[in-house]
Amino acid sequence: MVFVPGNKDSEAGVMPPNDLVAKMTAFNAELVKAGVMLAGDGLTPTSQAKRVRFEGGKRTIIDGPFAESKELVAGYWIWQVKSMDEAVEWLKRAPFDGGVEITLRPVFDPVEFGKHLSPEVRAEGERLRAELERQKKS
Amino acid sequence: VIEAAATRAAVDAVWRIESARLIGGLVRIVRDVGLAEDLAQGALVTAIERWPETGIPDNPGAWLMTTAKNRAIDQLRRRKLDERARGEIEDVPAAVFDLEAAIDDDVGDDLLRLMLVACHPVLSSEARVALTLRLLGGLTIDEIARAFLTPSTTIQQRIVRAKRTLTEARVPFDVPRGEELAQRLSSVLEAIYLIFNEGYAATQGDDWTRPELCEEALRLGRILAQLAAEDPEVHALVALMEIQSSRLRARVGLSGEPILLLDQDRSLWDQLLVHRGLAALARAESLKQPLGPYALQAAIAGCHARARTATETDWQRIVALYDALVEMTQSPVVELNRAVAVSMAFGPAAALELVDALLGEPALASYHLLPSVRGDLLAKLGRLEEARRELERAAKLTKNDRERALLLARARACDAQKPS
Numbered sequence A: 001m002v003f004v005p006g007n008k009d010s011e012a013g014v015m016p017p018n019d020l021v022a023k024m025t026a027f028n029a030e031l032v033k034a035g036v037m038l039a040g041d042g043l044t045p046t047s048q049a050k051r052v053r054f055e056g057g058k059r060t061i062i063d064g065p066f067a068e069s070k071e072l073v074a075g076y077w078i079w080q081v082k083s084m085d086e087a088v089e090w091l092k093r094a095p096f097d098g099g100v101e102i103t104l105r106p107v108f109d110p111v112e113f114g115k116h117l118s119p120e121v122r123a124e125g126e127r128l129r130a131e132l133e134r135q136k137k138s
Numbered sequence B: 001v002i003e004a005a006a007t008r009a010a011v012d013a014v015w016r017i018e019s020a021r022l023i024g025g026l027v028r029i030v031r032d033v034g035l036a037e038d039l040a041q042g043a044l045v046t047a048i049e050r051w052p053e054t055g056i057p058d059n060p061g062a063w064l065m066t067t068a069k070n071r072a073i074d075q076l077r078r079r080k081l082d083e084r085a086r087g088e089i090e091d092v093p094a095a096v097f098d099l100e101a102a103i104d105d106d107v108g109d110d111l112l113r114l115m116l117v118a119c120h121p122v123l124s125s126e127a128r129v130a131l132t133l134r135l136l137g138g139l140t141i142d143e144i145a146r147a148f149l150t151p152s153t154t155i156q157q158r159i160v161r162a163k164r165t166l167t168e169a170r171v172p173f174d175v176p177r178g179e180e181l182a183q184r185l186s187s188v189l190e191a192i193y194l195i196f197n198e199g200y201a202a203t204q205g206d207d208w209t210r211p212e213l214c215e216e217a218l219r220l221g222r223i224l225a226q227l228a229a230e231d232p233e234v235h236a237l238v239a240l241m242e243i244q245s246s247r248l249r250a251r252v253g254l255s256g257e258p259i260l261l262l263d264q265d266r267s268l269w270d271q272l273l274v275h276r277g278l279a280a281l282a283r284a285e286s287l288k289q290p291l292g293p294y295a296l297q298a299a300i301a302g303c304h305a306r307a308r309t310a311t312e313t314d315w316q317r318i319v320a321l322y323d324a325l326v327e328m329t330q331s332p333v334v335e336l337n338r339a340v341a342v343s344m345a346f347g348p349a350a351a352l353e354l355v356d357a358l359l360g361e362p363a364l365a366s367y368h369l370l371p372s373v374r375g376d377l378l379a380k381l382g383r384l385e386e387a388r389r390e391l392e393r394a395a396k397l398t399k400n401d402r403e404r405a406l407l408l409a410r411a412r413a414c415d416a417q418k419p420s
Helices: A010-014 A018-033 A084-092 A110-116 A119-137 B002-030 B031-056 B061-087 B092-102 B107-118 B125-135 B141-147 B152-168 B178-200 B211-227 B232-246 B271-287 B295-305 B315-329 B333-348 B348-357 B369-380 B385-395 B401-417
Strands: A004-005 A039-040 A052-056 A058-063 A072-080
Touching: A018 A039, A018 B061, A018 B211, A039 A119, A039 B271, A072 B178, A084 B002, A110 B061, B002 B031, B002 B061, B002 B107, B002 B125, B031 B125, B031 B152, B107 B125, B107 B178, B107 B211, B125 B152, B125 B178, B125 B333, B141 B152, B152 B369, B178 B232, B232 B271, B271 B295, B315 B333, B333 B348, B333 B369, B348 B369, B369 B385, B369 B401, B385 B401
Parallel strands: none
Antiparallel strands: A004 A072, A039 A072, A052 A058
């Protein structure tokens, strides 16, 4: 998964210049043609975002915009590649500039994740699913 | 040493991204798959030698192409010089000029041409699979050998022989259009689906699935869907593979045992792939009615994908889709699958009649799923002794260790159910 950080323009809802849009569209087309891109989107400014804060039993809703926009995601891709090296090689071809840093992070394999759960947690998951199934049948 | 390893990994990544385009471009120019691959490999070797010192160039694909092209020109020049020395030919510069001009043509057609050639009907399906993974997947001989649990030397020979066959058969390198293209594409689809299936239900060995082969097949299918966007069956095959892949992680239990469709934890299904699969299916359905064989299979897979629980499955629609598929393919394997759907829609007795009618079918004589399905139906009908025998027979026939264990467990379960 590839995370693109926000900046002043993305927060102000200013569209990138036309030539950058054209370059990004061409880059996306390359990804699709290579069978690499599974999904990808740009996100709206954090003025349209909300946060939910969890503390004890309390949930507090906080409205955007949020100040630390550079640490917030303004867009993402999901790529299917053979290795991190391949993902890096693709990312190097993206039309970014100006010192922006783009983060690549492998997605956890849920099966591997499942292996790390304790047997009790796994059994509880099984029980919940069986219960759901039962409720749907009745 | 660390830096060299890092560069090597980066070179491999570049190769994975660029090799098919590179070989495709070279095939167009030199009109010989073997020579094109040699030139591309030569460029790769040069990159492996030089890049650790020079760093990876900004446009590595263009660098590889230029390097390969220069080698091609060198070789051609040398050959022409030899021929001239023997008084056979005069004009070196013109030939080189043509070569330069030929280089920046349409990349899409290059890849499509390469796929069509690698899957040409003169080749056996084994050869098509190996050549496709090699030329379009950018896999090494060892990777292909590991994926198919076959010795590297066998794969190597298979590829060498395939390239020789293509040269000897003087296979044309034009990209056909219309009906001829559809026919040639069907041979490509078959190879891609073979690769996928070997990953989805490994016919041999101790792993039930090999997801990396599924991913490779999907990648090839997605590439092809861009190259032949008007072909309904291409989108249908992609839909089928996306939907089946969505279940990969639900298909294997924590200790590696297979989990059958109706027993799977559907919350593990990858909804992104389901969504992509249903979108590709809609595309295929909009391009052609009545549905072709891959579209029918994708539609069946779609029925399962849409059912939130096994009990919500629309079995009657699945039976109807199988009816159409049986009529189209006349395949006993498909008839067997239809019988399974019939048992879910109309009960095991109706299904058993269909399965019994297949018992004399020579194509199914050593197919482990015939006694496996028959055993299940007999068990459902309470004929446990016969069921156990069928499941044990199925266990003897399968070559996959995980599947054998599952079949034997089901056979034992028949014994446990028997009133003592």
